[in-house]
Amino acid sequence: MLGVITGAVLVLIGAVLTVLIWWAGVPAIVVGALGAAWVWWWAPRNQRSWGYTEAPEDFVVRGGIMFRRLVAVPYGRMQFVDVEAGPIARHFGFATVTLHTASTKTAAGIPGVPIDEANRLRNRLTELGDSRGAGV
Structure with a gap:
């Protein structure tokens, strides 16, 4: 009789654990699928939102999906240009170019x-910054 009760208790515990794992697993799968769909939709839009152009007197950078930003940095105001690439970005062959100025508002x-x-x-922006900032 004790073996039957122990077996029934173990089956009941197994059933409860199965239900708990199912309930915890389904939301995790749904959240993971929604996250993957969001990245799949958002990543190409984010990439297309970034752009830059070399104007005669300044360097213009635009970016942002929801909150768009357009920054024009005069060549003579650039202090230095920074190129950063972490291990994942380096693996895929990408980097981030950052233009630093005296004002944090015009950094891009x-x-x-x-x-x-x-x-x-x-190299090009450093060259232009040196030639335009000589009189500053």
Whole structure:
């Protein structure tokens, strides 16, 4: 009789654990699927939102999906240009180019730039900053 009761208790515990795991697992799967769908939809839009152009007197950077930002940084006001790439970005061949000025409001960053273009951009902007900032 004790073996039957022990067996019934173990079956009941197993059933309760199965229900708890099911209830905890389904939300986790749903949240994971929704997160993956959000990234799949958001990532290409975020990439397309970033852009830059080299104007005659300043460097213009735009970006942002929901809150758009347009920054024009005069070449003569650039203090230095920073190229950063973490291990994952380096693996995929991308870097972030950051333009630093005396004011934090006019500092601008461009994420997801191919590494060769980032290095070219750093050299070009440094050259333009040196030539335009000579009288400052």
